[in-house]
Amino acid sequence: MSVHGQVVSKKQGSRRVRKKAEEAHGLSITSLLDVLTIILVFLIKNVSMETTKISELEDMIYPQTITNEKLMENPEVVPVKMYQDKILFGIESLPLGTPDDMISDANTREAMKQFFLNEMASIPEAKKSSACLVVQADAFIRCVYVTEIIRVATYANFPNIYFATIEDPDWLSDYRPASIQ
Amino acid sequence: MGVYRPSQARQQQGQTAPQEPNLVPIMNLFITIIPFLMLMIVISQVAMIALNFESSGVSGGSGEGAGGGSEALVEIRIYATEHETGLFPGFEIRDLDKSVIKLPKAGDAFDFASLQNNLVRLKEKYPDKSEIGVVVYPDVMYDILIRTIDICKQTGFVTVKYMNPKEMYYY
Numbered sequence: 001m002s003v004h005g006q007v008v009s010k011k012q013g014s015r016r017v018r019k020k021a022e023e024a025h026g027l028s029i030t031s032l033l034d035v036l037t038i039i040l041v042f043l044i045k046n047v048s049m050e051t052t053k054i055s056e057l058e059d060m061i062y063p064q065t066i067t068n069e070k071l072m073e074n075p076e077v078v079p080v081k082m083y084q085d086k087i088l089f090g091i092e093s094l095p096l097g098t099p100d101d102m103i104s105d106a107n108t109r110e111a112m113k114q115f116f117l118n119e120m121a122s123i124p125e126a127k128k129s130s131a132c133l134v135v136q137a138d139a140f141i142r143c144v145y146v147t148e149i150i151r152v153a154t155y156a157n158f159p160n161i162y163f164a165t166i167e168d169p170d171w172l173s174d175y176r177p178a179s180i181q
Numbered sequence: 182m183g184v185y186r187p188s189q190a191r192q193q194q195g196q197t198a199p200q201e202p203n204l205v206p207i208m209n210l211f212i213t214i215i216p217f218l219m220l221m222i223v224i225s226q227v228a229m230i231a232l233n234f235e236s237s238g239v240s241g242g243s244g245e246g247a248g249g250g251s252e253a254l255v256e257i258r259i260y261a262t263e264h265e266t267g268l269f270p271g272f273e274i275r276d277l278d279k280s281v282i283k284l285p286k287a288g289d290a291f292d293f294a295s296l297q298n299n300l301v302r303l304k305e306k307y308p309d310k311s312e313i314g315v316v317v318y319p320d321v322m323y324d325i326l327i328r329t330i331d332i333c334k335q336t337g338f339v340t341v342k343y344m345n346p347k348e349m350y351y352y
Binding site (some may be wrong): 029030032033036037039040043044055056062063064065066067068069070071134136137138139140141142143144145146147150160161162163164165166167171172175 | 323
């Protein structure tokens, strides 16, 4: 920022008086800072790490529901993502074959059981009652696969199981089966 | 006698204007954090449906104190379109008084509107009942299951028990 000094000279007899140079004032950003602080506090309050674990997957078609239930407070969430051609387990999205593998292959079922048991074992004792399995499944997979997941999860003592959906209050009036959409 | 110049500190105290704090570093920090936090905001919120389990159905377990399965339940059975040997594709509602309401599919579509009407009527008949069993056959699509559970919860049967059929299709 340059300083523009303006020198004004006056004649007062023979004496020359130099007026003090004035500095140009910088743009005040205090009010902007106030606004940003408010936004920052608001955003920090609303960010939920649990929500990010079960955020909407762009490549999955969710079933629609009118009802929307809140996830438990401070849960230990274990997500399972069930696509038509693959199943991904946990926050790390570990692949464990296809849905058909889960039914036909005993090794896949055993690996899934071990995964759920390990996840439950890693949850602190005080938080075991709030352990949640969140099933994010494609709308067009068969229930036999979902049932198998639930069967193994209940074997591993998961006390809460949630299905992820997309809220749509009007689905019942708009309902058309996929084949005629 | 010596002459001393005035103290430099005193001279500065009198002349220096109050300094504004330098806000540039904190502004940099804010401008970095705010876009990051805004990226983390979930715009399209995923809804949730909680589930309860029938102990004699899907191998035990209970959600929020449910389970046990000793109490009689209104049941909704969902049959799929394929392999319907002896069964019809659609819904079957089994009342506590053993009466059965059949809601076959209309073309390709499951009759959710009739299911809702019947559940509203059952809720009026059993206002104290909040539990209902949903028996789902293996070939039923997940979408149909979730919509059925949704209608149950919407009509006042808030505790939905996920049950496996004891009888299976014969292929």
